Amino acid sequence: MTVFIGVPALLGAIFAIGVCGHRPALPSKWVASCDSDFGSSKTAMVLSDASISWSFKHYLDCSNRAIWARWINPAENSTFYVGVGTPPMPRFAALRADALIIGPGLPALSAAAKLLLPAEVLSDPVWNITGIGAIFHRSPQDQSTCGHLGAVMAKASTVKNGRCDFYEPYGATNSWRILDADGNQLPTSGAMYYAAVFLQSDTSGKVGIALGTWAENFMTASNLTSPNCKRSFPDWSEQKEDQGSCLPVLSCPLANPIPRITCTLSTCPRAVVAKACEDTIASSMMCTMGRVCDCSAVIKTNACGTTITSAMGNTDVNAVCAKTCNVTCSATATETTTSQSMNMVCGGDKCPVAAKAWSAGMMPMHSKMAIKYTCDTELDFIRGMIPHHQGAVDMCDILTMDLACTASGDLDGMVALCSHLRIEQTKEIAGMTSWLGSRAVEAKCDGAESGCGNLACPSSKAFMAANAVMHEVMVVRIGCMHEVDFVRQMLPHHAGAIEMCNILERTTQLSDPYLVELCFNITRAQRAELAWMSEWLVSRSQPLSATCQECAHGIPPSQPNAHCEDILPSTSFCHKPGWNCACEFAILEVPCGKTLQTAEYGYFNPTSMCRRSCGLCPADREPLFHQPCNDTEDSPHDHALHDATTGNDADHSLRNATTGAVSHAPRKTLGTFPLQFWLGVATLAMVLKR
């Protein structure tokens, strides 16, 4: 079998998540705090929940000598962690950090330790609190081994180029771990405790601070302290370019204050990568919707350098035919269309760039999933699933690289979600690509909106119907909170994969063990993420759905209920050896109702992570796709469409209902996609035919 080729290479990436993910302690619009943010016990960052894992980044510019955090100790003798890292850049090589944990019931600070504290820290009012004491931790000068790390970080770090290096899989960044202070016992329950972190060298510098416990929690909302810092931190880890000129390391007494030069990368990290000089027309709207996919044909009627105007917007011929038109690619390799041209989303007036990015980002998936069907159901399934999975990866890239300009453990948990998602989906894409192997066939339909080829069999019809519903429900109203908009589009996207597996299972006698396992994995992982994402929205008091549809008779669109599932596959517990991402195994070790404290990931609580396996979810699942409007014309076909959207794996009675749904799905889609969009399609097709 060739099936597993390509998988071993990716296993490394999976096992790289050897520790829990730290939750960003800054609100997602900030990459890092800086300057005098959190500069004393009075202005300390407030950790709203000290029982989970937090992290944030900070540039010390000498305005203050230390960075402070404070929290209420949740339990007597709870343990608390503080770790400090720096980006692996030569100018940070000499940085060493110290950390103080301060609070009642801790030993008095020794005279020797006092000598090592910056005067500013020693004169902080915190020391006047009655009964206060402190634990003092110091980075060793020798950083050539990971000997100074606690057990958890030691397992996840290695010596690289002579330095103890930690690879953070969520943001795909490296850092030098200069301090690792684990297992601090905080005696007094309910009392306020403080941490202060400072650089031994009394210089400016970048630090990443992790603190709290090893319990991962990206999901629940919490109150975060906003910094005042107005600097921008593009490319915090300086993977793209050295930022020594705008964020220098200077000796504090000499260079105080350090000139505040703004760092700029010309654009987001992803956009600075020059694109290959190619004709992009094949993946453009013109090809998908206008059925014109060939640049040599285009330039016969519309010369290079001209603009094709249609109701879909303006398409710059040079942009889609860069190679044919001999233009410099870096400047024009993206298709330029006006934002009102592509209505794959609605709303977004306050963030036209984002609305356009979401809309354009979805186009390749929509068009590539419109395959030329063969009625070899297994083959058609794989050919549709590859672009489907790629669509999720692309949407993550839009969120983390294009809109947020960051891939660093941030965005209110979305970087972590995307990291899980990229690992899963890239691995599955590799598996599916090798399964295809020589069975790959020409997939293009040359512009047919939803698919072509052999549509006689039930599976082709069912796949097309499911795609139509998915695409329809993915047309969401953009509210310009990028994380929220992303999640609302991702919910129906994930539901689409589960539905495709349902179709495969009910229209074939599935025997290929690879496909059986793949669908098992897809269903499990995507259900977990559906539940995770819906809980994420609920926890932020955000509606689960924001539809572009207007319902008949002015009835307001309805909201779905949150999905209730085992979410373990979308947490770091997934990677616990022996559990194989499955609650079935986890609850053998930790029965429902009990908890287990693990070294790497904190508390495992099956009743929150294995809710379905513990019998805490309603037996009937929420429909996969939420239809926000009740149908007024009560035709049996419309009922059938609703049936096709149920999430119930066991419901095999759908076979006939699905067939019924198919004939009307395109009509329904036409009815609910913004009219402007379809007018645009028709108009562009006409313009190009002339």
Ligand SMILES: *[C@@H]1O[C@H](CO)[C@@H](O)[C@H](O)[C@H]1NC(C)=O
């Ligand atoms: C906390 O630690 C102290 C000192 O080690 C011990 O006397 C006390 O019993 C502990 N309390 C709890 C709840 O474990």
Ligand SMILES: *[C@@H]1O[C@H](CO)[C@@H](O)[C@H](O)[C@H]1NC(C)=O
């Ligand atoms: C702490 O208390 C001492 C005397 O008790 C006082 O002199 C000092 O000013 C206080 N420090 C701060 C920072 O409040």
Ligand SMILES: *[C@@H]1O[C@H](CO)[C@@H](O)[C@H](O)[C@H]1NC(C)=O
């Ligand atoms: C956030 O703070 C507000 C006001 O202090 C409070 O009402 C709310 O419960 C807090 N939310 C969380 C999740 O801690």
Ligand SMILES: *[C@@H]1O[C@H](CO)[C@@H](O)[C@H](O)[C@H]1NC(C)=O
């Ligand atoms: C692009 O360059 C090639 C070779 O220099 C030339 O043959 C071709 O005509 C050029 N195409 C256009 C559209 O200018």
Ligand SMILES: *[C@@H]1O[C@H](CO)[C@@H](O)[C@H](O)[C@H]1NC(C)=O
């Ligand atoms: C299914 O998931 C398991 C556990 O993550 C993995 O080992 C296996 O390779 C996956 N199978 C397929 C076909 O993707």
Ligand SMILES: *[C@@H]1O[C@H](CO)[C@@H](O)[C@H](O)[C@H]1NC(C)=O
């Ligand atoms: C749609 O119809 C169902 C059942 O008839 C009803 O429970 C529901 O509230 C209706 N939803 C809307 C948005 O009118």
Ligand SMILES: *[C@@H]1O[C@H](CO)[C@@H](O)[C@H](O)[C@H]1NC(C)=O
């Ligand atoms: C599907 O429809 C056919 C013809 O109406 C019927 O004979 C068959 O029993 C139906 N199958 C299911 C699963 O309902």
